[in-house]
Amino acid sequence: MTLPAKGKSREEIYSEIKEALSRDADWRGGKIWSLVYFAGEDVSDVLRDAYSAAIYTNGLGPGAFKSLKRFEYEVVQTAAGLLGLEGAVGNMTSGGTESILMAVKTARDWSRAEKGISEPEMIAPVTAHPAFYKSAQYLGVKVVPTPIGDDFRADVGAIEAAITPNTVLVIGSAPNYPYGTIDPIPEIAALAQKNNIPCHVDACLGGYLLPFVERLGYEVRPWDFRVPGVSSISADNHKYGFAARGASTIMYRDAAYRRHQFFAYSDWPGGLYGSPTMTGSRPGGAIAAAWAVLNYLGEDGYMRLAKVIMDTTRTLQDGINAIDGLHVLGDPDMSVFPFASDSLDIYAVGDALDTFGWHPDRQQNPASLHLMVTPVHETIVQPFLADLAEAARKVRTGEQAPGGRAAFYGMLEKMPDRGAVRDVIVTTLEKLTSDPNSGLP
Ligand SMILES: Cc1ncc(COP(=O)(O)O)c(C=O)c1O
Numbered sequence: 227m228t229l230p231a232k233g234k235s236r237e238e239i240y241s242e243i244k245e246a247l248s249r250d251a252d253w254r255g256g257k258i259w260s261l262v263y264f265a266g267e268d269v270s271d272v273l274r275d276a277y278s279a280a281i282y283t284n285g286l287g288p289g290a291f292k293s294l295k296r297f298e299y300e301v302v303q304t305a306a307g308l309l310g311l312e313g314a315v316g317n318m319t320s321g322g323t324e325s326i327l328m329a330v331k332t333a334r335d336w337s338r339a340e341k342g343i344s345e346p347e348m349i350a351p352v353t354a355h356p357a358f359y360k361s362a363q364y365l366g367v368k369v370v371p372t373p374i375g376d377d378f379r380a381d382v383g384a385i386e387a388a389i390t391p392n393t394v395l396v397i398g399s400a401p402n403y404p405y406g407t408i409d410p411i412p413e414i415a416a417l418a419q420k421n422n423i424p425c426h427v428d429a430c431l432g433g434y435l436l437p438f439v440e441r442l443g444y445e446v447r448p449w450d451f452r453v454p455g456v457s458s459i460s461a462d463n464h465k466y467g468f469a470a471r472g473a474s475t476i477m478y479r480d481a482a483y484r485r486h487q488f489f490a491y492s493d494w495p496g497g498l499y500g501s502p503t504m505t506g507s508r509p510g511g512a513i514a515a516a517w518a519v520l521n522y523l524g525e526d527g528y529m530r531l532a533k534v535i536m537d538t539t540r541t542l543q544d545g546i547n548a549i550d551g552l553h554v555l556g557d558p559d560m561s562v563f564p565f566a567s568d569s570l571d572i573y574a575v576g577d578a579l580d581t582f583g584w585h586p587d588r589q590q591n592p593a594s595l596h597l598m599v600t601p602v603h604e605t606i607v608q609p610f611l612a613d614l615a616e617a618a619r620k621v622r623t624g625e626q627a628p629g630g631r632a633a634f635y636g637m638l639e640k641m642p643d644r645g646a647v648r649d650v651i652v653t654t655l656e657k658l659t660s661d662p663n664s665g666l667p
Contacts, residue, residue: 251585252583255602256600256605256606256610257583257584257585258585259585259586259596259597259598259599260596262600263464263466263600264601264602265523265601266602269468269519269522269523272515272519272522273470273515273518276470276511276514276515276518277470277511277512278511280293280294280510280511280514281510282510283510283511283513284507284508284510285298285318285508285513286501286506286507293510294510294513297513297516297517298317298318298513300520301318301463301475301513301520302316302318302475302477305461305475305477306477308433308434308437309429309433309437309450309451309459309461309477310450310451310452314479315478315480315481315484316475316476316477316478317475317487317503318463318474318475318503318508318512318513318516319473319474319503319504319505320472320473320474320503320504320505320508320509320512321464321471321472322355322357322428322430322465322474323357323361324474324476324504325430325460325461325462325474326355326358326361326426326430326460327365327504328503329361329426329458329460329476330348330361330362330365331365331486331487332424332458332484332486332487333346333348333394333395333426333457333458333486334346334367334394336424336483336486337394337395337423337424339486341422343391343394345368346366346367346368346394346395347368347369347370347394348362348367348368348370348397349370350370350371351371351372351373351380351381351398351409352374353374353399353403353407353409354397354399354428355402355430358397358428367395368392370388370393372384372385372388374405378407378555379407379409379410380398380410380414382410382413382414385414385417389417389421389423393421393423394423394424395425395426396414396415396417396418396423396425396426397425397426397427397428398410398411398414398427398449399427399428399431400427400428400429400431400433400436400447400450401432401558401559401560401562403431403562404564404596405555405556405563405564406558406559406560406561406562406563406564407556407557407558408432408447408449408559408560410447411427411448411449411453411456412448412453415427415453415454415455416454418455419454419455424457424483425455425456426457427450427456427458427459428459428460429460429461430460430461430462431462431465431466431560432449432461433460433461433462433466433467433475434462434465434528435532435560435561436450436560437450438525438529438531438532439560441525441529441532442529442532442533442536444536447559451477457478457479457483458476458477458478458483459476459477461474461475461477462475463516463519463520464516466535467516467519468531469515469516470511470515470516471512472509472511472512476503487502487503488500488501488502489501489502531601534604535561535599535600535601536560536561537604538561538599538601538603538604539560539561539563539599542611543558543563545607545611546565546611546614549611549614549615549618550618550622551568551569551570551622552565552566552575552618553565553566553567553568555594561598561599561600562596562597562598563596563597564589564594564595564597565594565595566593566594566595567618570618570621570622571621571628571632571636572594573588573593573631573632573635573636574621574626575595575614575617575618575621576588576595576631576632576635577626577628577631577632578616578618578620578621579613579614580631582613582616582617584610584613588635590635590639591639593635593636593639654666
């Protein structure tokens with residue numbers, strides 16, 4: 227594209243956008259199992275109204291935009307209540323990755339200031355989200371990965387053995403993305419506390435759902451600020467908080483600790499500069515929409531959606547376990563889970579599902595398919611299970627051969643040279659961001 231010599235009409239532009247969007251994955255129809263958390267047309271309308279009303283506002287300027295200052299304060303206050311500590315402090319960020327980046331930076335800078343640590347390390351169970359590796363790379367922190375147990379939860383003994391005088395942060399997830407299990411947070415946090423090390427709980431997925439799952443009467447393993455030793459928690463509004471994308475909260479038990487998150491520069495000719503999180507300008511629409519949906523849904527709305535999500539998850543899991551050759555891995559705590567097979571090539575099952583229009587994510591170690599359940603999936607449980615049974619049958623009878631994406635994923639999973647696999651990923655990113663006709667391998 228080059229800049230059109232003469233501007234197009236609003237109608238023309240909108241119809242081009244609608245046409246392009248119509249070719250995206252069918253998330254409204256529940257055909258994808260990640261990326262979008264759709265809570266219905268009414269919620270969508272609320273988000274759109276709030277976002278567009280605040281479209282020009284900028285969270286960088288709380289003096290000019292008292293509206294955003296108030297919305298952010300109230301979102302953070304609400305998060306504090308949901309996460310089990312009324313006095314918790316926090317900020318809104320653009321998403322889980324930025325919240326995690328802030329948690330790692332705060333731990334690194336606090337440890338440098340308070341303990342003189344100059345070669346920081348953080349301990350991350352292998353299930354921790356890649357955002358921790360990204361943060362570590364950006365911030366010059368070494369990641370020490372630790373294994374998980376047979377129950378797909380962090381191995382506490384391995385974490386204890388990995389602690390050194392350079393450890394600046396210990397991590398647990400509630401739940402982790404790959405297996406949907408909540409790590410043993412009380413044990414991890416106790417270890418951290420005993421060694422005077424901060425402990426971060428990544429509740430990007432669970433932060434705005436687990437509180438309501440617990441209120442519904444499910445037994446939820448302890449994971450929030452009610453657990454002593456938990457220093458910070460990331461919780462994403464734009465996941466199960468059902469906000470518009472670009473909204474997360476990073477929360478801290480202690481205000482003095484949180485000060486290490488902030489950035490200040492005093493010598494710029496442009497004036498004194500302070501910024502609480504990574505980004506400079508911050509889209510006010512995302513902040514206003516996150517505030518709006520909390521108020522629109524309220525406790526009863528979130529409880530209703532949590533019930534739909536948990537009921538749908540159970541029905542899907544029972545249905546998958548009833549299909550010959552397939553089983554859910556472990557005992558997932560929430561609504562995110564993998565399933566695998568001891569007898570079928572699970573990636574080939576994934577390929578067959580693709581041909582039916584479903585797009586489950588592929589996972590490795592062990593090879594599995596991954597589902598992240600949202601309210602929209604309530605409507606497609608039976609057709610999905612029927613297609614999954616048919617996909618499994620096709621692979622069992624050899625009608626669907628391992629090939630295509632299945633072969634590619636199978637090969638990458640087994641390649642011992644992980645640097646070469648990272649090269650494949652970077653080359654793919656290069657193509658995706660420079661050739662509009664390129665697709666995923
Ligand atoms: C457990 C967990 N943490 C962090 C993230 C990163 O969040 P984001 O994609 O909003 O940056 C995700 C994303 O799925 C996640 O599942």
